[in-house]
Amino acid sequence: MKMDLNEAEKKSGNLNDKSKYVLYGVEDTPSLPMCFLFGLQQAIMCIGGTLSIPFILSGLLCASSGDVTSTLLSITMFMCGIATILQCLFGIRLGIVQGGSHTFIAPIVAMMALDKWRCPESEDSEQRPLNDTSGVQDGDEIWQSRMREIQGNLIVASITQLVLGCTGMLGIIIQFIGPLTIAPTISLIGLSLTGVAIQFNKYQWGIAFLSLSLTLVFSLYLREIKIPLPAYNRKRGCRLVRYPLFQLFPVILSICISWLFCHILTITDVFPNNSTIPSYMARTDSRLEILERAPWFYWPYPFQFGIPTVSAAGYVAFLAATISSIIESVGDYYAAARISGAPPPPAHALNRGIAMEGLSSIVSGMVGSGHGTTSYSQNVGAIGITKVASRAVFLTAGLILVFCGVVGKFGAALTLIPDPVIGGTLTVLFGIVSAVGLSTLKFIDMDSTRNLTILGTALILGLMIPQYISNPENAALIDTGNSELDQVIKVLLGTAMFVGGVVGFILDNTVPGTDEERGIIAWRKSLSSSHDTETADSTALQMYEYPYVTKYLRKINCCTYIPVSPVFNKNIEFNCSCCHRNKKQENITEVGYDNKAAFDEDSTAENSSRL
Structure with missing residues (x-):
């Protein structure tokens, strides 16, 4: 370790006032070993959201083979790395991790519910002799034809996102966005992800609580404790430095300890061996077959499943998911800038960020991942815990993800992390994202009835409408006579950050109020690094x-x-x-x-x- 805490504090002192609590700013570069560890921590944090998508897709594609899931997993992790590298170098240029978006699962579910895409009956395959391989190719065609339909619609919808970013239309809209738009948008990103956290935690709440508690203990109670560690540099040689280990690595430490504890309970058969019992997913060998089946090397390439197909219904459904992903990403951009102590992203950076997401989603559709890419809120929240916002760290995370995708065994090994371990950590990070959104309210006049009404309305509608729309009992509530339009409306109204952000945007820009009352003056002054001169x-x-x-x-x-x-x-x-x-x-x-x-x-x- 070439940099101790004092040196890190000196570097952070060169940044603006908002980065005084960040040990490594956006443009700082940690030493190579630390950069790798920080990047590995960020890569592990995105695994929770990434792993579930291939498992969901394999079921929707009517693919019963575990090899298909392993293939989709490699493609997904490969694209996460490529998209992260492109975003950090050429896009928003902040510490952002790009990963598979669950927003695109909704249109895929709707598409696969159509009669022509329903899974065929398996009677013929059951009657076929075990040594008969004549139906293997047909079995591959069953899921590959569905994947080609997803690929084509994803590519076309992503081209629309690319055009939206390159034309600068988003930058024009940003001029009308203030704290009362940003606050509900960012807050609802974290609040709306409670269901995702529950899906991971429900398998073993005890392990999830252990992972959550360790993250809180390391990041809050032990953050001031500095551990003596050996270090070396040319000038001073070997020596001991006191390093804030718990503050910099709370996530990876909590995951490793919880993972080890799960392994002990697995080998002692405390966790059940029956896969039908929910707590089975807390075992460290619950996904061992993926590791065994994963190839050593796998390189995704464009159109490996055939030429993609396009349909009007699929395009409209994917376009709705793309719009929701854009709104979520814009909120993440502002959250990343604010939590990193960086100035707010200017219009050209926002345009490039959205355009780069569109380009990454196009490539994602070409190689057959089955989903678009979006910024990951949990990795933005991890900056608040680790105090590391270095662009070099996130580039390292992207390289690690690419490596995981290419080396199938390495990526599959990470799938052995039990779901409750990831879920407990995600719970803390989602809460941080919500808190970052609420922190922007300090710029507005909180004694103003106008502001309180706008904020409360945006938050309550952002939580209420998606919950009502997603209720199966209200599936037939929206009926315009056009199934494609119905799907668009359902996806948009089912996205909490979209509903809350749009409500806050409209009310804040239409209800009379001074710029000082709305917080526009303080917002722009504070987030412009508080410099007085143009230079x-x-x-x-x-x-x-x-x-x-x-x-x-x-x-x-x-x-x-x-x-x-x-x-x-x-x-x-x-x-x-x-x-x-x-x-x-x-x-x-x-x-x-x-x-x-x-x-x-x-x-x-x-x-x-x-x-």
């Missing part, structure tokens, strides 16, 4: 720009109008005629002109020189 603001936002490239893009005039360009936000603000007209008075004060006449005279001269 300082530009320096703070450099983390969202491409190194070595942005300075050349500034010399190319056409880059001014490209929404995903790092120079798009600044040039549009000062050169676009409509924005120039709307923000003229604000710019007069920012650039230091004495009066409006001097500003107009200089602007006219500048425009004339350009012509």
Whole structure:
């Protein structure tokens, strides 16, 4: 270990005020061993959300073979790594882990419920002799034909997301978003995931509570305790340093201890051997067959299952899921920036983030993962616990996930982590995400009846409407006469963060209120790193720009109008005629002109020189 706590604190002191509680900021790079451990911790945290998707898909695709599940698992982990690397390097450039989105499960369920995609009867296969392999190819075609339908609709819907990000339409909408929109959106991301946590915890609540308790003890009670560990550098040689081990690795420590405890209970047969009993999933050998069947090496490649097919109903359903995923990701971007102590992502960074998610989902559809990619809220919450927001750490996590996908045995070994162990840790992280959303309320006037009404309405509707829509008794409630439109409405209204965010957005922008009351002034001032000069603001936002490239893009005039360009936000603000007209008075004060006449005279001269 080349950096002790004091050195880390010195590095963190160079960041803005919001990162004073972060040991490694976005642009900091830990030592190679620490970077690997931090990255492994983030990779493990996304496994909980990633593992369940291949198991769900294999059932929906009518694939009874465990080899199909193993294949889908390798593809999923491979795409998680590729999407994470693309997002950190070329997208939002924050500490974000991209993974499989459960939002896309809803349209897949709806598609597979159609008569032509229902699973065939298995009578013929039961009557076939054991040594008859004539139906093997037909069995593969059963699930591969369904996968091709999913692939095609996912690719087309993701192209729409890519266009949405590249055209900058999202950046325009962001200008109207304030704390009363961000708070319910981010909070409902965590609150709506309680069902996901329950699905993992229900198998063994005792183990889940153990994992949860260890995470809380390490991150809260023992965070100030520094463990003496051996270290070495060239200047000082071998020595002992006191390192905040519990603060930096609470997640991986709690998972390892809980996993070991589950292994002890497994070999002593405390957990049942009967797979029909829920607590069987707490055994460390419950998925051992996946490890045995997984190949040593597997490289996903495009269209390995055939040429994808497209349908109108499937596209509309996947488009609804894509829109919900975009809303969730935008909330995660703001949460990641805030919890990392970074400035709020500018318009061009948001555009690139959404565009990169669309591109990753296109690739995901091509290789046959069966789902799109989205940002993982639990990994954003992990930043609040570990105090590590380094971009290098998340790039390392992406490389680890790619390695897990390519080396099938390694990835399958991680599937042996019992579900309750992952679930207990996820419970804490989901709560942190909700708390991060609520923390933005400090910028608004909490004594205002207007603000309290908007916030309360957004939260209650965000929780109530999706719960009502998802109730099987209300399956026939939405009936417009068009099944595709019904599916779109159900998916949108069934997404808590979409409902709460839209309600908060509409009310906050239509109900009369001053910018000070709405928290707009304090929000923008605080999240702009509290710098007074334009130069300082530009320096703070450099983390969202491409190194070595942005300075050349500034010399190319056409880059001014490209929404995903790092120079798009600044040039549009000062050169676009409509924005120039709307923000003229604000710019007069920012650039230091004495009066409006001097500003107009200089602007006219500048425009004339350009012509």
